[in-house]
Amino acid sequence: MTNRAALSRLSLNQRTTASWSLPEAVQGCLNAGLGAIGIWREQLAEVGLDEACRLVAESGLRVSSLCRGGFFTNPDEAQAAAARNREAIEEAAALNAATLVLVPGGLPPGDRDLVAARDRAARAIENLVPYAHERGVNLGIEPMNPIYAADRGVISTLAQALDIAERFDAADVGVVVDTFHLWWEPDIADQLLRAGPRIVSYQVCDWITPLPADTLLARGMMGDGHIDFPAFTRSVARAGYRGDIEVEIFNADLWAAPPAEVVDTMVERYLKLVQPYMGKDAP
């Protein structure tokens, strides 16, 4: 297999090379021979949607995800969140993104009712579905490692995300499978099979120990930590996933390194630990 074919499903999530603007990240993907990019709304806003669409169309890259919508759980900000999410849906439609990643949000300050927060997240998703459906946008619920249950994502397992997603058509609501968030889930292989066509994004990065002091930046390059990428990836392939594989790493050390070098390392690790286990290529 040529290197280009081997990389055709690899996507750079912009968070991995946080210092790059969107034009720089697009160019970085092209230079490295990647097939797709995961775009963040913050960097999208810097260039504007029209220019971003032009850049992406010209590059020939797929947009494997738009990051991110969500943050549903604060009842005092529900209307503002809904407005932001509708705007994100429009952007995802314009970019033809495979999914809009939804980060559920954490517990509001002083609120300890996790059950109610989870219910609010599920209802907010339900309210967004018609808007997304009309625009042909898939909403990807991202279950998050319980380390973030208090302050970022109250949906903690793939099973829990699927319980919500399955209330809707698979074309409208899917799940984002991130190794960092889900590697520990006791029946993860079964849950991935259950997810099947609902898997709309496969994101990879490693769980490293000791955990960095800032847990939001606790993710590692594949191979630097404890996750069995071949096994996890085989399960994702067995579930039928044929989309792009995004590398999304929040890590202060990586952010301090030259972005192009980070991409080189990411490519090398992907070819060793992920790509051989992805099954048939489709995109």
Add this chain to the structure above:
Amino acid sequence: MTNRAALSRLSLNQRTTASWSLPEAVQGCLNAGLGAIGIWREQLAEVGLDEACRLVAESGLRVSSLCRGGFFTNPDEAQAAAARNREAIEEAAALNAATLVLVPGGLPPGDRDLVAARDRAARAIENLVPYAHERGVNLGIEPMNPIYAADRGVISTLAQALDIAERFDAADVGVVVDTFHLWWEPDIADQLLRAGPRIVSYQVCDWITPLPADTLLARGMMGDGHIDFPAFTRSVARAGYRGDIEVEIFNADLWAAPPAEVVDTMVERYLKLVQPYMGKDAP
């Protein structure tokens, strides 16, 4: 209710006042009017088992747990671990501890096969059961927050711990319910009901954010974090638990404070956030 009656089920886990020796901790419990103590093997070793038994008998305190056995997952140390666990079982028997807490252990260095590590833990527990049964000791499996799945405890949910425990008689194998580890579990109320008489220890401490840099010391005093203690405690009571409630907090700031003051704070928070929700007192 008198203060003494209200505190009759409160237990000080020695880890909360790490600088106290066992004699100091026993005296601290008596001074504060507590009904029980959770003993650590390290501090037990300092005074010896006979002296510890004498101290405990004289104090009239119950031993709500012996901490800890387990660490089953390294195949190169399986025999040494089994020997240590048999010794711990003998200590638990001599102290008449309500349970021997089993911390499963993490992934061995360089090993990424979480499924196999979990299987090894389950088989090691199975191998210990006859020895514990003969001595009348309950083995308490402690599921641990996924934050520790790599380096400390590969059993990550109460559901997973119960799947193992239920292979044995409830008198032989139970589960340790720690709020820090389990507060986020999606169906925790149902799993607690399922556990019922298998709950052999209820440990309380809070999930605080931002997480301290050393995640092993990331636990907070009840009320300082995000856990809904009244709701969780009601679920534990509804499951039929009538044993002691242990406060186990690993936290560098608390360890730097005078231990008697820590106990005072713990009593105050317990009376406010936990004790009113425990249901009928039994011990």
